[in-house]
Amino acid sequence: xxxxxxxxxxxxxxxxxxxxxxxxxxxxxxxxxxxxxxxxxxxxxxxxxxxxxxxxxxxxxxxxxxxxxxxxxxxxxxxxxxxxxxxxxxxxxxxxxxxxxxxxxxxxxxxxxxxxxxxxxxxxxxxxxxxxxxxxxxxxxxxxxxxxxxxxxxxxxxxxxxxxxxxxxxxxxxxxxxxxxxxxxxxxxxxxxxxx
Numbered sequence: 042x043x044x045x046x047x048x049x050x051x052x053x054x055x056x057x058x059x060x061x062x063x064x065x066x067x068x069x070x071x072x073x074x075x076x077x078x079x080x081x082x083x084x085x086x087x088x089x090x091x092x093x094x095x096x097x098x099x100x101x102x103x104x105x106x107x108x109x110x111x112x113x114x115x116x117x118x119x120x121x122x123x124x125x126x127x128x129x130x131x132x133x134x135x136x137x138x139x140x141x142x143x144x145x146x147x148x149x150x151x152x153x154x155x156x157x158x159x160x161x162x163x164x165x166x167x168x169x170x171x172x173x174x175x176x177x178x179x180x181x182x183x184x185x186x187x188x189x190x191x192x193x194x195x196x197x198x199x200x201x202x203x204x205x206x207x208x209x210x211x212x213x214x215x216x217x218x219x220x221x222x223x224x225x226x227x228x229x230x231x232x233x234x235x236x237x
Contacts, residue, residue, distance in 0.1 A: 047086035069102030073131035078104040194229040
């Protein structure tokens with residue numbers, strides 16, 4: 042199994058990238074989200090997923106682990122193939138897809154080309170529990186507080202018996218509303234407990 046490919050960008054389009062890795066050109070199918078993150082890069086490192094079929098071995102590339110994980114979940118759903126999964130990941134961010142599934146939002150999924158009512162419902166039924174167990178995806182630009190403090194506060198809240206997903210959501214809301222505050226773990230926990 043190929044975990045990642047790193048090398049010079051030889052060719053790039055919104056649908057695929059060819060990476061020259063020590064003289065071998067690897068063609069990776071990518072989503073529009075990955076394309077937007079790497080389009081200006083001369084050298085990239087993409088996480089990969091290889092799909093093996095009777096007629097083809099296809100590599101899919103991802104700029105981040107959230108997108109790769111979500112791709113794996115999506116192709117595990119009956120009726121959702123790799124190209125449909127890539128279309129879903131191209132239509133919105135991994136975080137938005139994740140939230141739509143957790144919140145039973147079929148209309149968001151149906152707004153994606155090729156996803157009808159039955160497919161949207163099947164995706165939610167098959168993936169909601171898995172994604173809830175994994176928790177909320179990190180919102181990179183919205184969390185200014187030290188990640189260690191945030192993680193310690195999250196661990197403490199979970200040990201106190203709070204649902205991990207709900208605790209993550211609460212911490213994200215607090216940190217988003219109070220940018221610039223120099224949080225300690227204790228302060229963050231006390232503030233989160235007010236929301237419970």
